[in-house]
Amino acid sequence: MAIKVLRRRKPILGAVPFVAYVGIFLGIPAGSVVLNAFRSQSGSFTLSNIHSALSGGYRQSFIQSLKLSVIATVIAAIAGLLVAVAVVGMKDGALKRAIMAASGVFANTGGVPLAFSFVATLGNFGLITKILLSGGVNIYSGGFTLYSVTGLVIVYQYFMIPLMVLVMIPPLEGLNSQWFEAAQTLGASWPTMWRSIVAPVIMPPFIAASLLLFTDAFAAYATAAALTSGTIPLVPIQIGSLIQGNVVANQGNLGAALGLGMIVIVGVVAIAYVFVSRRSNRWLR
Amino acid sequence: MVGDELSQVESATTGSNPGEAWSRKGVGLELKGLERSFGATRALDGLTLSVKAGELVVFLGPSGCGKTTALRAIAGLEPLDGGRIEIEGQDISGTPTSKREMGMVFQAYSLFPNMTVAQNIAYGLKLRKFDKSKIDGRVAEMLKLVRLGEQADRYPKQLSGGQQQRVALARALAISPKVLLLDEPLSALDAKVRVQLREEIRRIQLEFGITTIFVTHDQDEALAIADRIAVLNQGNIEQFGTPDEVYLHPASPFVASFVGHVNHLRGRVISQGRASVFGVEVSSDRFDRYSVGEELEVLVRPESISISRSENSNATVSAVGFMGSTLNVMAATDDGTLVRAAITFREGEMIRGGDRVRLNIEGGVLFATVAKG
Amino acid sequence: MATITTSLQGSLQGSSEKSVKAVHGRVLGVGRRYRTVVLVLTALFFLVPVVASLRYSVVGNNNSISFSSYGAIFSDPQFFSSLFTSFKIAIGTVAITVFLVTPTVVWARLRRPDLMSALESVALLPLIVPSVVVTLGILSAFASLPNIIMGSPVILALEYVVLALPYTFRSIDAGAGAIDIRTLVEASRSLGGGWIATLMRVIIPNLKSGILSAVFLSTAFVFGEFAVASLMSFSTFPVWLVQVGQDRASESVALSVVALLLTWGGLVAVSIAGLRSTRRRSAVIEDELFAFGEQL
Numbered sequence: 001m002a003i004k005v006l007r008r009r010k011p012i013l014g015a016v017p018f019v020a021y022v023g024i025f026l027g028i029p030a031g032s033v034v035l036n037a038f039r040s041q042s043g044s045f046t047l048s049n050i051h052s053a054l055s056g057g058y059r060q061s062f063i064q065s066l067k068l069s070v071i072a073t074v075i076a077a078i079a080g081l082l083v084a085v086a087v088v089g090m091k092d093g094a095l096k097r098a099i100m101a102a103s104g105v106f107a108n109t110g111g112v113p114l115a116f117s118f119v120a121t122l123g124n125f126g127l128i129t130k131i132l133l134s135g136g137v138n139i140y141s142g143g144f145t146l147y148s149v150t151g152l153v154i155v156y157q158y159f160m161i162p163l164m165v166l167v168m169i170p171p172l173e174g175l176n177s178q179w180f181e182a183a184q185t186l187g188a189s190w191p192t193m194w195r196s197i198v199a200p201v202i203m204p205p206f207i208a209a210s211l212l213l214f215t216d217a218f219a220a221y222a223t224a225a226a227l228t229s230g231t232i233p234l235v236p237i238q239i240g241s242l243i244q245g246n247v248v249a250n251q252g253n254l255g256a257a258l259g260l261g262m263i264v265i266v267g268v269v270a271i272a273y274v275f276v277s278r279r280s281n282r283w284l285r
Numbered sequence: 286m287v288g289d290e291l292s293q294v295e296s297a298t299t300g301s302n303p304g305e306a307w308s309r310k311g312v313g314l315e316l317k318g319l320e321r322s323f324g325a326t327r328a329l330d331g332l333t334l335s336v337k338a339g340e341l342v343v344f345l346g347p348s349g350c351g352k353t354t355a356l357r358a359i360a361g362l363e364p365l366d367g368g369r370i371e372i373e374g375q376d377i378s379g380t381p382t383s384k385r386e387m388g389m390v391f392q393a394y395s396l397f398p399n400m401t402v403a404q405n406i407a408y409g410l411k412l413r414k415f416d417k418s419k420i421d422g423r424v425a426e427m428l429k430l431v432r433l434g435e436q437a438d439r440y441p442k443q444l445s446g447g448q449q450q451r452v453a454l455a456r457a458l459a460i461s462p463k464v465l466l467l468d469e470p471l472s473a474l475d476a477k478v479r480v481q482l483r484e485e486i487r488r489i490q491l492e493f494g495i496t497t498i499f500v501t502h503d504q505d506e507a508l509a510i511a512d513r514i515a516v517l518n519q520g521n522i523e524q525f526g527t528p529d530e531v532y533l534h535p536a537s538p539f540v541a542s543f544v545g546h547v548n549h550l551r552g553r554v555i556s557q558g559r560a561s562v563f564g565v566e567v568s569s570d571r572f573d574r575y576s577v578g579e580e581l582e583v584l585v586r587p588e589s590i591s592i593s594r595s596e597n598s599n600a601t602v603s604a605v606g607f608m609g610s611t612l613n614v615m616a617a618t619d620d621g622t623l624v625r626a627a628i629t630f631r632e633g634e635m636i637r638g639g640d641r642v643r644l645n646i647e648g649g650v651l652f653a654t655v656a657k658g
Numbered sequence: 659m660a661t662i663t664t665s666l667q668g669s670l671q672g673s674s675e676k677s678v679k680a681v682h683g684r685v686l687g688v689g690r691r692y693r694t695v696v697l698v699l700t701a702l703f704f705l706v707p708v709v710a711s712l713r714y715s716v717v718g719n720n721n722s723i724s725f726s727s728y729g730a731i732f733s734d735p736q737f738f739s740s741l742f743t744s745f746k747i748a749i750g751t752v753a754i755t756v757f758l759v760t761p762t763v764v765w766a767r768l769r770r771p772d773l774m775s776a777l778e779s780v781a782l783l784p785l786i787v788p789s790v791v792v793t794l795g796i797l798s799a800f801a802s803l804p805n806i807i808m809g810s811p812v813i814l815a816l817e818y819v820v821l822a823l824p825y826t827f828r829s830i831d832a833g834a835g836a837i838d839i840r841t842l843v844e845a846s847r848s849l850g851g852g853w854i855a856t857l858m859r860v861i862i863p864n865l866k867s868g869i870l871s872a873v874f875l876s877t878a879f880v881f882g883e884f885a886v887a888s889l890m891s892f893s894t895f896p897v898w899l900v901q902v903g904q905d906r907a908s909e910s911v912a913l914s915v916v917a918l919l920l921t922w923g924g925l926v927a928v929s930i931a932g933l934r935s936t937r938r939r940s941a942v943i944e945d946e947l948f949a950f951g952e953q954l
Contacts (some may be wrong), residue, residue, distance in 0.1 A: 007733060014765030021758055022780050025820045028789045033933025036798055077933070079700075086696040099697070106704055111882045112896045113914035113921075117707040117902055120714035120911045127710035161700070180393035181362050182453075184382040185389040186409035186460060196408070198400040219788035220397055222884035226900050236790040236885070243794060243889045256798070259791035266786050266914050283398040 032261065035135035036256035041112035058254075062261060067236065068149050068216040072156040077210040080164020087165065088172040100169070109246040111222035118155045118227070122146045141247040147228045157225055160213050167212065171280075184233050193248065204280030211273045221229055311496045312373045312463050314359070320367035321354055321520075328354040330520035331368070339494040343507040347543065348519035351446075352500045354612060355517070359498065366548070367520030372463055375416045377555070388457030389466040393473035394455040395442035395453055402452050403428070403437040427455040430489060440474070447478040454486065458493065465490065465497040470505065483510050504544045508532065516540045538652045541584050548625055552583040561619040562646060564599055569650040580656040586622050587613070588646025590626035591603035600624065605636055612636060616644060670680050708918070715912035727912040740898035742810055747894065748880040750815030751822065755876050756869055757820065764861060767839045774831075781827035784820055789885045792817065797890070811892050814883075821886070822879040826872040834869015878921055 024096045037053075040046040052058060089160055091097045101132075121128050123146050145151060177196065221236040230237050235258055242255035314336040321329040328351045336342050344352035357363035361382035370378050377385060391575055396405050406427050410420045428434045431451040441449055450470050457465060467486070471479040487510050490497050501507055507514050508528045516523045516531060516539075524536035534539035541551075552562035554575045559568045562583050568581070573583060592614060599619050606613035613627045614636055624644060628636075636642065715727050733738055766773050784792075796817060800808055807813050839861065846856040884896040900916070903910030 011769050012773075014769060015762060015777060018758055018762040018777065019780060020785065022823070023821055025817055026784055026787065026792065028390075028799045029792050031795070032799035033679050033791055033795040051755075080930040082696055083700050086693040088691055102704070108878070109918065109921070111884050112899050112903075113882075115712040116899075116911045116914035117918065119907065120708035125714075127713055128706065135613060151512045161703075174715040176394055178393075179397055181360075181382075181387065182391060182395045182456075183397070183408070184362070185360055185385070185387050185466075186456070187383045187412045188408075191381060193414065197397055197399065200610075215785065219789070219790075221790050222882075222896070225884065225888070228901065229904070236788060239790045239794060240885070240889055243790075243797065254792050256830070259788075259794050263786065265868055266788065270786055 003131055007032045010207070013140075023087050033256045033259040033274060035265070036253045037260040039253055041253070049253045052254055053257035057074060057233060060279065061235050061238045061258075064149065064233055065218060065235040066265075067150055068156075069148075069214050072153045072160060072217045073210055075153065076157055076160035076164050076213050076255065078210075080161045081168055081206065084163065084165045084168040084172055088169060103162040103165045107159055107166055110159045110220070111262075112226045114155060114158055115223045115226035118151075118158075119162040122151070122154065142197050147231065149232060152224055152232070155227065156220065158219065164209055164213060168205065171202060175201065187262050201283065204276050204283075208273055208276045208280070210263065211276070218269075219262070219266065232236075251270060295476075297301040297402075298396045310463055312497075313338045313492045314464055314496055315371040316355070316359070316368070317371065318357060318368040319358060319365055319370070321351075321358065321363065322367055329358065329365075329368075332517075332521055334522060334525060336496060340512045341490050341499060342497060343509060343511035343514045344500045344517055345504060345507040345514050346502065348502060350517040350518040352502075353468055354520075356468050356498055356500045359464070359531045360389050360466050360616065361385050362389075367373055386463045387466055388460060388462030388464070390450065390453045390457050390468065390470045392469045392527055393446065393449070396449055396456075398441055400438055400634045401438050402433060402444070405452055406440070406456045406459050406558070410612045411459065423459060427459050427465070430458070431455045431485070433648065443493070444601070445478075446474050446481055450474065450482060453487070454489070457480075458489070458495075460554045463496070465493075465495050467497065467499045469502070471501070472503075479506070480509075484553055486510065508544070514544075516543060518543075535574055535651060538584055538654060545589050546625060546627075547651065548587065548621060550583045550624070552581045552587060552653070554579045563620050563622045563624070563644070565645055566644045567650060569653070571650045571653040575653065575655070581653045582656045584652040585646055586648060587627040589646060589650075590624060590628075591645045591647045592636065593624055593626055593643045593645070594640070595643040598643050600642055600644045602636055602638050602640045602642055604638055616642060618644060672911075678906065701864045708915075711911050711915045711918070715908055715915050717908075727906075727909045728910050730906070731913055731916075734902075736893070736898050736901075740893050740895045743893060744881050744895040747811050747815045747818065748877045750812070751818040751876050751880050754815065754820065755826050755872060756830075759823075759827055760865065760869060760870065763827075763831050763834045764839060764865075767834055768843060778827065778831070781823045785824050789821055789883075790820050790889070792821065793886045793889045797888075811894070812892070814880075814887055814892060814894070817886060818883060820881055821883070822876045825875045825879070829871040829875060830865065830868045833871070835867045837864045842890070881917070883922070 035283050037049055038045055040048065054062075086095060087099055090099075120126055123129065124140065126146070129139060144154075161212065170241065176223075179197055180193055183197060188196070219236065221240065224234055224237055225240060228237070230241055239255050239262075242258070304337060316332055316336075318336045319329045319332040320327070322364070328349075330351070332351065332355055334342075338529050344355060346352045354363055358365050361377075361380065365378060368378075369376050369432055400408065401633045402423050406424045407420050411422055414437050422436075425434070428437055431454060433448060433451055433455070436444060436448060436452075441452070444452065455471070470486070471482055474482065484561065487500075499507075499510060508531075511528055513525060513527055515525045516533050516536075518539050524531055524540045526534075526536075531540060535544060541547050552560040552567070554572055554577050555558045556569060556577060557565065558572050559566060560572045560575075560581060560583065561567075562585075567583075571583075572581070579647065601614040601619075602614060604615040605625070610630060612628050612630045612635075616624050616626065626644065679684040716723050716725055762777065766777055789796075796813065800813065803813075807816070813845055842860050842864065843856055846860045847890045851859065883894070884900065888900065895917075899910055899913055902913065
């Protein structure tokens, strides 16, 4: 009897509303997308949605989306690291705090207002465009347009670089000067220390942060939609067009198949992220 | 240099005692007029010291006395504004850290986080391009030396603070350094581990016969471990001597206060060589140079105070700390001075708070100076 | 990268050859010149669009200065109606978020601290499903729901709660983590406080900073969210903004300036308040994902 009382079940009631809420408003929509991806108009099982999503223009849109996200991520990751290194080297003070606060602010700037402020900067009549024009350089006749993948890569830097800075500063500050002093006393030269300690310690968080940036860029819709009015066939834009019925009808569950594709790609990245961060967790306090 | 190392390793694999087989003959270390300033602060102010081969010297002092700066200067981690550092008669002041062959153990967290225990210990050996088999053999010996064989494949994060410091010690010793430098290696540890590990460090140091500098601000640690103690104050050496010399014959009031406990009492000279301290007459040659009537500050060790239960009591016990074989007694004299005494405890002679007792000064006076204010 | 390496190397090696100089202080003590160049370039990249927007909003495409864009905004009835729609959604989102997340966090920290990391992982799940995909799912799965939900912005409020969870859950949890709920509750109980009194007088006041930052985060989310709202054809503020942008460029830029400045003002205010719990998205997500990683 006494044992039974002791082995009373652990309470779970308190978690039910929260988990149920997420289940209903995220699980059900996501589940229905996954199911619909394999469902024909009449409701029977089919792979034709998946097939169309991976061929022709839709295949192209996956390639475009991946290209955009990878390029934007590589640039932001490197630029963000360079800035983070500069910030970490600073003495603690008002400037450093201001930079940190600004990074937090800019990392959360996105969507429509961001798109328009870049129209005012690099658009046909933007400030920089005009300044360059008055200096004799016409970037638009040089093949550049803000309303392109290149343009989006530039615009995305506005929130991706600060995100990278924020994420990389803690691991960079975690570099302990005693590691380097110890390595020196053991006979290590500077390149050796860089190779054997700095790179291995910084790499996992750097890769993890890059994966984070990638998903951010890959899933982004608002900025691209506002900037290009749907002219660039990115996957989210394609899904959007299908939802709004801007496309020939009768493609019912094609959108679901595209959606499934996005979930799979983001999911793979998330798993890679988990793997990488687990690795650095093994080392870092 | 490398050939030299190799032969040592070779003999090590055959020898049974790692310390004996690997130690270089301890080398002498000379510090000559070391100077270093940070802005207006003189961290090292002409520090000069001679360390004998195989000796363990403790740099003891309060924070900011220059002890860590001196140690880092020996390692080449701190630039010098002046002075020379010599090993075996060779000036090494211009040698970069990575070529100095110094083994250094830091306060804490100096292990490379991305390497296992074994990889940490092997780091310096790999840089010296030893054969893999030799490195493995050496690492195994080192692990045995610090009793961490089981933990060879753990990451530093998975070890306790004490274990981490033992790995750091093994890593520093693996390269058979000329001198072992320990920068407050125990300060981040629990009291019990601290005592254990300092005994272990001493054991290993004696086994290797390696010349060692140990920096600490903990006087118990210094007294327990050192061959000789250098008490540092404001960038210079106040006293350099064996633990008993420093404790029993401090060279200055600073040393007296810093090493061991000391009572700062008020006294007045009553005749040549005699003074009255909280109503008790004390004679000491320390009073000789003061004239009658002068007010003095008198430094007396707690164990120089005796306590008896007599009719003419002059103090009330306020607190008693029972330490096993000794009693730490705080007592307030009738003129209001708080006095600390350490007496040998004998059963049946327990002293308790509130007891009226007679305090005397029997063990002598360390210093007497003119009282301030 | 080469720049850092060499400048770092300079500070380390160059000097150690001369005498016994070494790095002092931080390891990555990069040169002053490197720092200045990088920071100035970065500052330019981030400030120029702001300046350009301000200029564009008063100059427009023809070079005459006028504040008419700002005037036009406020005289457009759509401005207020879309703002009001977003405002209503924000109230709903904030209310549900606070009443859903706070009790969960408090309960878990008190009764099942071992469940905490699992709950955090649940709160991160929205990151795996892009909002466009969520919209698709809503439209197909909830099509049969009554019009009062699907036909009105109510559905947006309900969904925004989930979509903003990666940010809001963490800030409330961080607020709760900064205090030791268990000890506070025990202390309050031992002093004779009942459960109600403990909740009202001890827990809620101590969670205030975390809740406030969650309130701000979800409000900012609602006023910035475009994908779900536009695809479901609701005229929220960002949706209207894009509509304006399609034919009246300088007005939309003027609006963007206002929107950006308001958001930044709010963010700066929150970060100046110096609340630990307001560490934003990046740090927040980073932490959570690491927790997520450990958990799996």
